[in-house]
Amino acid sequence: MKDKPRGEGGVTAIRYDFSNNRNMCAVSCGQILLDPMVAAQVTSTYVDWLNDTEVNAYLEVRHHRQTIDGAMAYVAAKIAEPHTCLFAAYENGRFIGTAKLDSFRPYHGTAMVAFMFGEKSVWGRGLGSQMVMAACHFGFQRIGLRKINAGCYGRNIASHKLLEKCGFSLEGCQTDQVMTKDGPDDVLIFGLLASAYPHASFPAAFADAN
Numbered sequence: 001m002k003d004k005p006r007g008e009g010g011v012t013a014i015r016y017d018f019s020n021n022r023n024m025c026a027v028s029c030g031q032i033l034l035d036p037m038v039a040a041q042v043t044s045t046y047v048d049w050l051n052d053t054e055v056n057a058y059l060e061v062r063h064h065r066q067t068i069d070g071a072m073a074y075v076a077a078k079i080a081e082p083h084t085c086l087f088a089a090y091e092n093g094r095f096i097g098t099a100k101l102d103s104f105r106p107y108h109g110t111a112m113v114a115f116m117f118g119e120k121s122v123w124g125r126g127l128g129s130q131m132v133m134a135a136c137h138f139g140f141q142r143i144g145l146r147k148i149n150a151g152c153y154g155r156n157i158a159s160h161k162l163l164e165k166c167g168f169s170l171e172g173c174q175t176d177q178v179m180t181k182d183g184p185d186d187v188l189i190f191g192l193l194a195s196a197y198p199h200a201s202f203p204a205a206f207a208d209a210n
């Protein structure tokens with residue numbers, strides 16, 4: 001069968017390179033630096049983020065009280081997973097949140113991106129979009145993903161707008177899929193094809209550390 005170029009539903013030269021510690025490296029976009037996360041970053045501040053009801057309002061971590069030991073075990077397990085890329089997000093050297101690529105499907109060339117700023121003071125400044133663009137840049141350029149997906153609760157307007165700003169398209173809606181303190185909510189499914197990246201609203205400069 002003839003290979004189709006990217007963007008026409010086919011795959012030519014995809015390389016899923018998780019070798020060399022999953023090919024992890026630092027990647028930056030605008031003011032955000034994503035650095036591979038290490039267990040030492042699990043401090044009481046990090047755990048407080050996870051337990052903050054504003055931060056976790058639309059995150060699954062809200063269902064259980066988070067502890068240092070539990071968070072440490074979670075982060076260590078994610079770091080050990082061969083196909084999960086967990087990043088710490090920094091602005092001017094300050095640790096402000098995390099981004100993750102996981103649910104990697106090698107036969108399809110897809111993964112899911114997830115993101116969170118625990119430092120609420122940075123919300124609304126456009127940094128979330130930079131964080132997700134940096135993670136997508138890593139997924140497409142370093143791993144060779146064909147498509148990246150994301151899911152967010154219908155009421156999570158910031159997340160919804162952020163994903164659209166990053167070029168994601170709304171692909172589906174799971175009606176009343178989850179329960180929140182305000183009642184049932186939809187889960188919106190988004191997707192971004194490598195062929196649609198980078199697009200006009202991406203900052204011109206991305207930088208890998210190596």
Ligand SMILES: CC(C)(COP(=O)(O)OP(=O)(O)OC[C@H]1O[C@@H](n2cnc3c(N)ncnc32)[C@H](O)[C@@H]1OP(=O)(O)O)[C@@H](O)C(=O)NCCC(=O)NCCS
Nearest residue numbers: 115116117123124125126127128129152157158159161162
């Ligand atoms: C989701 C999150 C990362 C957004 O980060 P952020 O830095 O505030 O996002 P940005 O500033 O890049 O905003 C992206 C877009 O959303 C809009 N937006 C942000 N917060 C909004 C809000 N509360 N209501 C409406 N629009 C909002 C912004 O205006 C921007 O659009 P614009 O450039 O057209 O103005 C941050 O709110 C967060 O960490 N929340 C808690 C964890 C979470 O919910 N993670 C996502 C799970 S799916």
